[in-house]
Amino acid sequence: MKLTIVAGARPNFVKIAPIIAAIEAEKLTGKDIMYRLVHTGQHYDAKMSASFFEQLNIPNPDVNLGCTGATQSEQVASILIAFEKELLEHPTDLVLVVGDVNSTMACTIVAKKLQIKVAHVEAGIRSYDWSMPEEINRVITDRIADYFFTTTPLASENLMKEGVANEKVFFVGNVMVDTLLQNKKRFLQPEVFAQKKLEQKKYMVLTLHRPANVDEENNIKNILEEIATNSNGLPIVFPVHPRTKKQLDKLGDFPEHLIMIPPLSYLEFNYLVENSFAVVTDSGGITEETTMMGIPCITLRDNTERPETITLGTNELIGTAPENIQPTFQKLFAGNWKKGTVPELWDGKTSERIVNIISEQFQEKRTLY
Template identity: 45%
Template sequence: MKITIVAGARPNFMKIAPITRAIKAAQDTGKRISYRLIYTGRQDDANLDASLFSDLDMKQPDGYLGISGHDHSEVTAAIMIAFEKELDNHPAQVVLVVDDLTATMSCSIVAKKRGLKVAHLIAGTRSFDMNMPREVNRTIVDAISDYLFTAGMVANRNLNQEGMIPDYIHYVGNILIDTVRYNRHRLLQPVWFSSMGLEKKGYLLLTLNRHDLLDKKQVLSALMQTVVDKSCGMPIIAPLHPYVQKAIKALEIDAPHLYILPPQSYLHFGYLINNAKGIVTDSGNIAEEATFLDVPCITLNSYAEHPETWRIGTNELVNEDPVVLATMLERLMHEEWKHTTLPDRWDGRTAERIVQTLINGELK
């Protein structure tokens, strides 16, 4: 079985790395299975820092489609044309796609029209807001996939309610936890950590990525001021991409204990998550890692891709409400936060279940 695995952005690789290791393990037992890893972006993409693949203990992509841009339609068309050529040159039986990006949708459509099997990793997540491009992407991909790999029973229910074929739905668990478990003992303290006088559980970690939040300057200002005011002078460590740094600095917030830093490598950033007193973020992935690591997490969003993070995990949703954020920060600073209950199948064996399902599917 030849599998083409598609990555459309840096976070995809955190979920693909365990799959590549599971395929290698299957090969070592004599299974006839191989993969080709494709990145839809450029080889010189600044987001793919030199340490990423060594940190994740995986090889670099076998091919790059070289597509970049912000216009959804143009990027969709360019990826589809480039991916057609990729499959012409390197045929596959299965195309495995991750999450809900434009690249995910584009490559799924190409594969399906060529009569190939489509496997969707992290299927069934829903915001129920079709004004979100990612909701459109994930709904289309799920509708045409032959393997729907879900992380939780809520995702299963979503797919069942949408009339998906039950035999296509496979509850395999959260693939991101495979990566966290694999790398927990490999996390590295950044060289600047001690020189800044930081201590374990003695700082807040702040991350932001959502463009729609950054565009709301008054809302963003109120949220940032709340974090600063309610942190009780505790250092706020904020590794941010340049476009986020620019938006935060434009607010001109006076906060000597807010440290805006460049993005960190995977193992350094994992260390910061693992040792933070608490996290304020707009990232679903970070909320999942925080739940596994039992670190308090506040998410600046109205929904979570994996509701388990707030139902039984350490996550709390505050949307973009500074009043609710203030309440949660006060609870965090006063050691009144809930502890995690580890969700079902967050056991680090999700990739094994996925690969075994694909192998079994070929035998039918």
């Protein structure tokens, strides 16, 4: 059978790496499963894109569609046009999309219009927050896809409540966990660690990129001031997302212990997280990684599409209001943070399950690539 695997942004790269490794392992057993890797070009910064391919041993894409776009609509439109040409020139049995970025939705639409089946990895997660572009991408993708691979039983339930047939939904676990476990021994100490003389469990990590937190100057300034003021003097390492940097460039100076650095590679960033005292973030994926590492995580959002990181993991959702930071930090420094556990099937074998299921679904349709 022929697969087309789509990747466009940092979270996608982390998710496709173990899937490709599982496919290569299947091929060694004689299975007739081939793939073409399509990079849409949605993320083009070297730290946000190229380094992930190198560090996670992802093969060079068969094509980079170069779809950037100044606005979301321009980017989606660019992907729609370019991916249609790609599929017409390189027919496939199945398009595999991951996550919830613009590339996920756009490539799903193109495939379905060409009567090509689509498998969605990380299907069924919901925040029910329509101000999030990712929620729109998730829901549209799941409305028209054919196979749904879920990270939790709740995600499977969400899909079935929305009318997806039970036999199309497969609870397989979390591919991001596969990548984390496969690379844990390879984490790299970033330069900032020695430069700032950081010590294990004596610093915090911060990431911010969501519009509710960073698009309004006063809001992000107040958030950063609250974090810096209430961190008990601990260094706060802040890899700055390109979206966030645009706002920070307009603001004044911040306390010295708020250490702003460029985006880090996967192995460097997770080294920082694993050795930190705690993480403050508005990213969904990072809450999964901190849950696996047992690191306290504070999420500056009003909702989450990953509730298992709260009910089972180490994450706490505190909203976007800056005044919520002080009492949360008081709880953290008092040593009252929960320990957390690992969700079901987050065991490093999710990608194997996905590839086995795909092989079974298409066992009668195998063709040479």
